[in-house]
Amino acid sequence: MSELSPAARAVLEAVTWKKYDVPPEGLPAFAEEMSPLLAVALRAAANHLDDPTSAHTLYAIADELEK
Numbered sequence: 008m009s010e011l012s013p014a015a016r017a018v019l020e021a022v023t024w025k026k027y028d029v030p031p032e033g034l035p036a037f038a039e040e041m042s043p044l045l046a047v048a049l050r051a052a053a054n055h056l057d058d059p060t061s062a063h064t065l066y067a068i069a070d071e072l073e074k
Contacts, residue, residue, distance in 0.1 A: 014064070015071040018045055046072040
């Protein structure tokens with residue numbers, strides 16, 4: 008997985024810590040599997056935001072998670 012920004016890393020960490028109580032490095036296969044799913048969820052949320060700056064931020068994080 009490529010180097011993530013602090014925001015993208017926080018999203019991925021939130022899932023791995025919640026599900027398995029470990030950072031993404033502790034479960035690299037799970038992190039790789041979850042990243043594109045999180046990207047889809049972030050894009051869905053961004054599609055419903057009225058503030059273009061906030062939407063753009065979510066799209067950027069989603070792009071990182073799909074790399």
